[in-house]
Amino acid sequence: MKLDEFVANFADQFDDTDSSEIQSSTVFRNLDEWSSLTGMAVIALAKAGYGKSITGAELKACVTVEDVFNLINNK
Amino acid sequence: MEPYNPFTLQGKQILVTGASSGIGRAIAIACAKMGSSVILTARNAERLQETLSLMPMNDHQIIPADLTSQEQINALVDQLPKLDGMVQCAGVGSRVFCKTLDQNAIDYIMKPNLEAPILLQTAILSNKKINKAASILYVASKAASSPAIGNAIYSASKGAIISYAKCLALELAPRQIRVNCICPAMIWTDLIMQDGLTREEMEEAQLKYPLKRYGQPEDVANLALYLLSDASTWMTGSAIELTGGTQEL
Numbered sequence: 001m002k003l004d005e006f007v008a009n010f011a012d013q014f015d016d017t018d019s020s021e022i023q024s025s026t027v028f029r030n031l032d033e034w035s036s037l038t039g040m041a042v043i044a045l046a047k048a049g050y051g052k053s054i055t056g057a058e059l060k061a062c063v064t065v066e067d068v069f070n071l072i073n074n075k
Numbered sequence: 076m077e078p079y080n081p082f083t084l085q086g087k088q089i090l091v092t093g094a095s096s097g098i099g100r101a102i103a104i105a106c107a108k109m110g111s112s113v114i115l116t117a118r119n120a121e122r123l124q125e126t127l128s129l130m131p132m133n134d135h136q137i138i139p140a141d142l143t144s145q146e147q148i149n150a151l152v153d154q155l156p157k158l159d160g161m162v163q164c165a166g167v168g169s170r171v172f173c174k175t176l177d178q179n180a181i182d183y184i185m186k187p188n189l190e191a192p193i194l195l196q197t198a199i200l201s202n203k204k205i206n207k208a209a210s211i212l213y214v215a216s217k218a219a220s221s222p223a224i225g226n227a228i229y230s231a232s233k234g235a236i237i238s239y240a241k242c243l244a245l246e247l248a249p250r251q252i253r254v255n256c257i258c259p260a261m262i263w264t265d266l267i268m269q270d271g272l273t274r275e276e277m278e279e280a281q282l283k284y285p286l287k288r289y290g291q292p293e294d295v296a297n298l299a300l301y302l303l304s305d306a307s308t309w310m311t312g313s314a315i316e317l318t319g320g321t322q323e324l
């Protein structure tokens with residue numbers, strides 16, 4: 001799994017946030033559109049896109065998009 | 076002073092599936108009369124053209140598709156503009172006794188009535204082809220809550236789409252996108268004429284309805300106009316029965 005590809009897929013979970021606003025260093029919880037629903041979408045992305053199960057608690061511990069990438073990658 | 080019209084669809088882009096006949100055709104025509112641009116889809120291009128010929132001119136578009144095919148769903152969605160409204164109207168009916176139901180009979184109903192609209196919705200959402208504050212409408216049926224002999228799978232398909240739509244309403248609410256269902260009782264369309272009953276028998280049967288008649292496609296279209304317009308911006312997750320007063324089909 002490549003980081004830039006993951007960042008693009010992560011950005012795709014947002015409807016109103018422009019993908020240019022989302023980089024690997026982005027603190028995603030600060031995005032206006034971030035919500036529990038987007039969180040569920042990211043968990044679904046890990047499962048459907050990468051075949052990895054991550055929990056809400058694990059996602060909560062992540063700060064940047066790269067943290068989520070590492071979480072999934074290390075599963 | 077402009078006449079008061081809270082139901083205007085002026086400037087909206089609305090997709091109608093099943094627009095080649097029956098309720099879908101009536102909804103497409105009504106939307107056009109209310110000022111929207113309509114994208115008409117169904118399998119039969121010729122009959123879509125007939126629907127188009129009955130609509131006031133505007134920036135309408137015909138995109139024929141068989142929505143039970145994922146490739147054709149994808150091709151349709153690729154061609155769509157961003158939608159302000161969509162009506163999932165395509166569907167089939169058939170009456171089969173439970174003791175003779177087999178996989179084919181289940182698929183015949185479930186694929187067009189349940190799977191196709193769900194997969195089309197997925198494609199529209201994931202390709203971001205729907206605007207904020209749009210209105211999504213499913214034409215379900217009173218059959219979902221009114222049992223009738225031979226109608227088990229049809230009723231189940233409509234009950235399932237209502238349950239789906241209510242969950243979808245929750246997921247799209249943060250973007251002010253609304254999702255509602257219309258549940259009509261018997262409407263004079265080709266679909267009810269396939270049940271093996273003659274027109275005369277149904278003319279007789281409709282007198283059991285409190286309002287003494289089955290519905291017309293236009294009766295459903297008028298409710299669809301309300302649900303697609305900004306008059307209903309506080310309504311989501313609802314399944315509205317439209318029945319001429321009947322509790323049974």
